[in-house]
Amino acid sequence: MTGVRPGSAGDRLRRPVPVGVGAVAAALLVAFVAGVFLGWPTAALGLALTGALLAVAVVVGQLRGPVAQELVWPDERHPGDAPVATAAAAAVATPVRRRWVLGGLGGLGIGALAGVGLLAWSGRDGGPVTAWRRGVHLVTAEGQRIRATDVPVGGFGTVWPEGSVRADLSAVVLVRLATQEAEPPTVLDWVVGDRIVAYSKICTHAGCPVGLYQEDTDSLFCPCHQATFDAARGAVPTFGPASRPLPQLPLGVDDDGFLVATDGFATPIGPVRG
Amino acid sequence: MTVQEAPARPRWLRELFVPTHWSFLLGPVAVVSFVVLLLTGVVLTFFYQPSTELVEYDGSAALYAGRDLPAAFASVVAIEEDVPGGLLLRRVHRAASYLFVAALLLHALRVLLAGAFRGRRFVNYLVGLVLLALALALGWTGQNLVYDVVTGSSVRIGYTIAGSIPYVGTELADLVFAGPDVDDVVARLFWLHVLLLPVAFMLGLAAHLWLVVRHRHTVLPRRRDTGGRWLVAVPTGVGLRSRAALLTALVCALVVLAATLVPFGDVTHIGPFLPGVAGNDMYPDWYLFPMEGAILLLPAVDVTVLGATITNPLLGGVLLPVLLGGAALLYPLLEGLFRRRSPAEQDLSEHPFHAPVRVAFVTLLVTVTVLLSLGAASDVLAQVIGAPVATVIRVLRGSLVVAPPVLAVLAFWYARRRSRQQPA
Structure with missing residues (x-):
């Protein structure tokens, strides 16, 4: 039998190696606690704690009794014999009551059905509500209204309904098309100056913000799952997992030349619901 | 070989035998990392604020001086920058969570490959699958408490996937997430992460360990040159405390060292979640890559059947995980139908090569999971290879x-050959 050391745990503890390493462990642990209060850098704290734990492991390893022994016995069982662990240890295992298991599963099933019924009964609403209405101005994140003539090629990125800046689900991406004029299925009445379009920023795939605009192809691009939309053609999906276009915001210009919504979104924004 | 008299201990402990092989330590490693997670998590709750109210930041991070930050993110930055030892504490919590999930996954793989799910142990295999699902839920809820720039998209994706379930999806999503606004979600996820899910996991873990004791551990067959087959195990009761202490010290040392060397989950430089803001490199933790990859790789679908709209998030986020989990759940039952063994034989930890179909099944499961995970990182792959993202996605779709x-067929063929060379 290997790995067996003579003597009791007390004898082993009195040998010099465990005492020395144990002292190191204690010192490092004290250093760690002191370091926390003294505001040491993370690296010093981490190394002190790692060292203390390793030293503890060494001490435990030194103190270990005869633990490496294996039980080895010939496999003399025949098919149909009692399970081997039972044979080795005269175990008293009794099978888990089948009735309890079945009863538990049945109870879970009934509970799940009741839950589903409750959920289905609790009624549904018509999807997320945005702050866009007729006459609501488009503003930047700083709350500044936007003149149609000031929209640069490529656009502003994210704009918001006035009074609801940073209202998550109302985020809109405002774009001046770089390569061509808007064409159907874009609703042309909602386009300003043939090239300025606004779409909901909430991806119709999984609801991430549609983050990127590629000028060379006039496409909007969602960084989460690579969904790509054609901004010049009603933001229809051209690649990736999205199945529906980004809803287009009815866009117009007020008497002072500021961009304004002429209505709310015609279709629900965000992902399709089940 | 004589069997040394076991010391007087509780009878159940004396009669529990565990074979000597490193792979049987995966479960205990997961338990130790769970304890580390509990302890560090409790301390983290002293400093964390589950609120998205904007507060003026007055900590020592120069990046945010005077800015309005969501309280949750501000409290995480405070833990990293101003709480003594807080950065190490957060990193240890994160590193332990990675070790926790990795050990659980490898443990599940070991149980599958060795056929330790057979016979009466099937019940415990089911408990184990539930524990794995709870662990993934714990990971997801935890990483979103940070309220950094990834949280917004991550929570929205979770809401979309839950909401894509036909008929009850919207209500279910509102129940779990308290509505589509990311602002409302953090408080809900906080209670899931610090109370409901940990308690559920502890109850499940207690049942799991109790069933291991009750069913006995599987034992390892060892081939000898003469005298036929020998069985090998170690009586757990002998030296249990010192072995547990040794394992605990070593796992803790590993986690602390990893947390010291690698900046696990540091968020100060990432920035808080702000509506409408999306980064280009936003990824969930690695164990959620398969799900993320599934909704990225599967094509766009929009079909309405019987009033239910079937979309990509439903297929990739709900059906595919359910299919994979269901396959893992049903495989033992199918194997039990076609590969009958005596109860005595079921107590042996089998070498995988002796069950080629099982090897093929595990290969199938692992390949799908790995390819889906690659899908979640397809933009990184595209950068590394230098090909367009669309090409990478098409190649991965084909590979899937x-x-x-x-x-799976190759694995089956190889396992059968090895099995014939080296019969049990």
């Missing part, structure tokens, strides 16, 4: 159809 069955 072709590679799993091909590799």
Whole structure:
């Protein structure tokens, strides 16, 4: 039998190696606690704690009794014999009551059905509500209204309904098309100056913000799952997992030349619901 | 070989035998990391604020001086920058969570490959699958408490996937997430992460360990040159405390060292979640890559059947995980129908090569999971290879159809050959 050391745990503890390493462990642990209060850098704290734990492991390893022994016995069982662990240890295992298991599963099933019924009964609403209405101005994140003539090629990125800046689900991406004029299925009445379009920023795939605009192809691009939309053609999906276009915001210009919504979104924004 | 008299201990402990092989330590490693997670998590709750109210930041991070930050993110930055030892504490919590999930996954793989799910142990295999699902839920809820720039998209994706379930999806999503606004979600996720899910996991873990004791551990067959087959195990009761202490010290040392060397989950430089803001490199933790990859790789679908709209998030986020989990759940039952063994034989930890179909099944499962995970990182892959993202996605879609069955057949063929060379 290997790995067996003579003597009791007390004898082993009195040998010099465990005492020395144990002292190191204690010192490092004290250093760690002191370091926390003294505001040491993370690296010093981490190394002190790692060292203390390793030293503890060494001490435990030194103190270990005869633990490496294996039980080895010939496999003399025949098919149909009692399970081997039972044979080795005269175990008293009794099978888990089948009735309890079945009863538990049945109870879970009934509970799940009741839950589903409750959920289905609790009624549904018509999807997320945005702050866009007729006459609501488009503003930047700083709350500044936007003149149609000031929209640069490529656009502003994210704009918001006035009074609801940073209202998550109302985020809109405002774009001046770089390569061509808007064409159907874009609703042309909602386009300003043939090239300025606004779409909901909430991806119709999984609801991430549609983050990127590629000028060379006039496409909007969602960084989460690579969904790509054609901004010049009603933001229809051209690649990736999205199945529906980004809803287009009815866009117009007020008497002072500021961009304004002429209505709310015609279709629900965000992902399709089940 | 004489069997040394076991010391007087509780009878159940004396009669529990565990074979000597490193792979049987995966479960205990997961338990130790769970304890580390509990302890560090409790301390983290002293400093964390589950609120999205904007507060003026007055900590020592120069980046945010005077800015309005969501309280949750501000409290995480405070833990990193101003709480003594807080940065190490957060990193240890994160590193332990990675070790926790990795150990659980490898443990599940070990149980599958060795056939330790057979016979009466099937019940415990089911408990184990539930524990794995709870662990993934714990990970997801935890990483979103940070309220950094990834949280917004991550929570929205979770809401979309839950909401894509036909008929009850919207209500279910509102129940779990308290509505589609990311602002409302953090408080809900906080209670899930610090109370409901940990308690559920502890109850499940207690049942799991109790069933291991009750069913006895599987034992390892060892081939000898003469005298036929020998069985090998270690009586757990002997030296249990010192072995547990040794394992605990070593796992803790590993986690602390990893947390010291690698900046796990540091968020100060990432920035808080702000509506409408999206980064280009936003990824969930690695164990959620398969789900993320599934909704990225599967094509766009929009079909309405019987009033239910079937979309990509439903297929990739709900059906595919359910299919994979269901396959893992049902495989033991199917194997039990076609590969009958005596109860005595079921107590042996089998060498995988002796069950080629099982090897093929595990290969299929692992290949699908790995390819889906690659899908979640397809933009990184595209950068590394230098190909367009669209090409990478198309190649991965093709591989998802072709590679799993091909590799499964190869694995079956290889395992059968090895099994014939070296019969049990």
